[in-house]
Amino acid sequence: MTAARHKVISRPGAQPAKPESGLPFLSIGFRPLFLCAAAFAPLALVYFIYTFAHGSTSWPSRFSAVDWHRHEMIFGYAMAIIAGFLFTAVKNWTSQPTPKGAWLAAIAGIWIVGRVAVLFSASMPALEAMILDLLFPLAVAFGIAIPLIKAKNKRNVFFIVLLLLLAVANGLTWLGQSDLGIAIALNIVLMMIIIIGGRVIAMFTERPLGLMLKRHPKVDVIVLVTSLAAFLLEIATHLYDGLPRPIIGTAFLFAATANAWRFSSWETLKTGKHALIWVLHAGYAWLIVGLAFKAAHFLGADISFSIATHALTSGAIGVMTLGFISRVALGHTGRPLVAGTDMAVAFWLINLAAFCRVFGMWLLPEGSRTFYTLAAAFWCLAFVFFLYRYTPYLLSPRADESPRSKST
Structure with missing residues (x-):
């Protein structure tokens, strides 16, 4: 599996990296x-x-x-x-x-x-x-x-x-207190995705596409406030009985809307030829879907808590993390920011895993066993592709160390 040939994306004026001391x-x-x-x-x-x-x-x-x-x-x-x-x-x-x-x-x-x-x-x-x-x-x-x-x-x-x-x-x-602990931890991880995603996805999109995306600081504040409110209300359901579900559902609806508003300015449709970029957009889109599903669940729609949660875990966390570690590992080992065909396939697989686990099991519950098996298989294959491609990168020195420094 060889990397696809694309234009190398690098920082203007970048200098050869200093050699790494000790074990890379x-x-x-x-x-x-x-x-x-x-x-x-x-x-x-x-x-x-x-x-x-x-x-x-x-x-x-x-x-x-x-x-x-x-x-x-x-x-x-x-x-x-x-x-x-x-x-x-x-x-x-x-x-x-x-x-x-x-x-x-x-x-x-x-x-x-x-x-x-x-x-x-x-x-x-x-x-x-x-x-x-x-x-x-x-x-x-x-x-x-x-x-x-x-x-x-x-x-x-x-x-x-x-x-x-x-x-x-x-x-x-x-x-x-497993339910409470998991709820707190999951929502902290999701807040990290919202914060870090807001910082870097637009930037990562601009450079290779030659765009200048509009920044909306007020929208970012609204995203943080609405998301945090929804997460805190959900956590509160594990501490206090009788919290009105419509209020929690409305909070998640506001959070989903605010995140979709931010997402709409990122020119997602122009990222199709850049797998390292569209996978991050896909991960954030799963976040919006998960927030919307949580809203629907608390507002009484026929969407189980498990389905809504897996849109956020298998979808948002799974897709975003695989895409993010793939990009970080390339950039910080001095390699071109190009996914290659194998990792593009891996990104499709991790999204298919989330699709089967969420939409397959929601829309066709009679086929839950099949969709569950497919979701697991796609998830595992995605990481097998990552390990095949990236293990040598993670174990070896940076690719951009200067030849002079290597010889001295």
Whole structure:
């Protein structure tokens, strides 16, 4: 599978990168953490489906199979990608080092130990398993706090707070409040997509297409306020009984409308020939669909909470994260920002997985088993394509290191 031949997209005046010291794999956070997440995503799903389909009298986790699946897709898969992104982005934002070398290896090891602890928690003391799992978001928060504080980068300090809130949410799942913890964590991840997507999708769209998209700061504020209000109201349903469902549904409707308003200015129809761009647009479109489905659910429409949630998880999070890590890994390993045919196929597969899991199971519930199987197969294949293409990139030195520096 060779990369398609397209015009190379690069920054004007870019200089050859300085050589990476030590192991390239441990030179920056996205390398080990994106690889861990991409390998974990299909393995965890296959294990869950096999266990769920066949049953098991010796399930090794304190969490039920469904709760384990929900927990690990957020606190395992999504958290690893968030950590890899933040270690990379904070380094760029602050010009300060983020964890690398032995420190980064230790953090990646903590993530792996956490996954093992969750899976085999039934045979471990509960407190010990919980601590092993909670160490990762705390380590990531500490890893970005140092450079942010040194650089006095107040604009992005809120990411530390979000990581600490994710740790609290994770702790709630261990304390018998799984629904509440998952709701908090999922909505935090979605807020990160809304914030980061708002910052970068327009920028990523402009450069290769030669566009100058209009910015609407007031719309961005409306997006943040309406989205946060909807998420907080949903979380509140796990704390207080009797909250009026029409109010929650209306809040989600406002959030969906505001995000669609922002999305409408991004010239999505012009991105079709650029897979690394349209996949990000597709991920944001799934976010809008998920918010609209949540609105419909709370307003009484025949859309289950599970269907609406999977539009946000399999759709928004799944599509956005695969597209994002693909672009970040290319740009930060000094390679052309071109997806190639294999990754374009992977992007279609991850969208098909979400389509089967959401629309297939909603519109044709009698075929749920078939659509569930197809969704899982498409999801796994998408990450197999990513691993095939990107594992060598993540393990090897940057492609744009200057020849002189390599020889000295």
